[in-house]
Amino acid sequence: MIELGKMQTLKIAREKDFGVYLEDADGASVLLPKKQVPAGKTIGDTLTVFVYKDSSDRLIATTRKPLMEVGEIAKVIVKDVTKIGAFVDIGLERDVLLPYREMRYEL
Template sequence: MLKLGKTQNCKILREKDFGVFVGNEGEEGILLPIRQVPKGKGVGDEISVFVYKDSKDRLIATTRKPYIEVGEVAKLRVSDVNNIGAFMDIGLEKDILLPHREMRYALKKDMEVEVYLYIDKTERLAATMYTKKREDAKHISQEEVNTSRYEKCGEQIEHILEEKFDGHIPYTDKTVDPEQVKKDFGVSKAAFKRAIGKLLKENKIKITKTAIFKIYKEDE
């Protein structure tokens, strides 16, 4: 059985229109949504996935790498705060709850705090700020977290550039207004510039004096 909160190797067991089920031989498997299935992968192929729970409390797999796994400590950003606690961005589609009882002090949106990721009594992923009690925890450096953030931001920018703007925007990372970047891509101008630099280095885009274009295979 695949472990909750961990990245692990497994196999694609069977395919459906909406995704594939992954796990070990003889298991029912866990859903990996179709958008997460790497191109060219099919039944019997090995794949690396992280397992968490979706909004309906069902186990689900992703090929995205989170900033932190169960048993690890890292400094993460607060996505939101409400009456049950703070929600921490771990780099996946769903944030992880940091209950009020696990806070060392009051938190606000966009604060960055050190947390430990664990599985609570309800078998859900949860975070705590009481990290010093976890002497055996693996500490993820801020550099590792930032590198992962830049990679995810680059993927997000590339996807939106293709899906929303048909591979072309009439401005560059040097000429665009910060408010326009936030409106179009949902990130800060600084994050946009880093992502554009990464995509340019990977030869996934080209930049003119007035625009940015996605490079497709036929353009290379």
């Protein structure tokens, strides 16, 4: 099972013009965009990636290691506070939404 918000090792299953699809042992897959695929990696190779949701709510992988994973605590920078919550920088390509209902205290 591919775990959202966690680093995990997955196998390259399919190559496309826009990236590669990585699979777990159960056959579940996630896209790793082309710009994130290390040079020389091909079908059958494994990669350690972090899985999160993109702006369209689809699972996406990155080879960047975040400052924290689901269930961990880390000091992060709040980039913006909106009506729905705070956007925090955890070291990925984009900031992550922390909804008000999940905050333990006001940021």
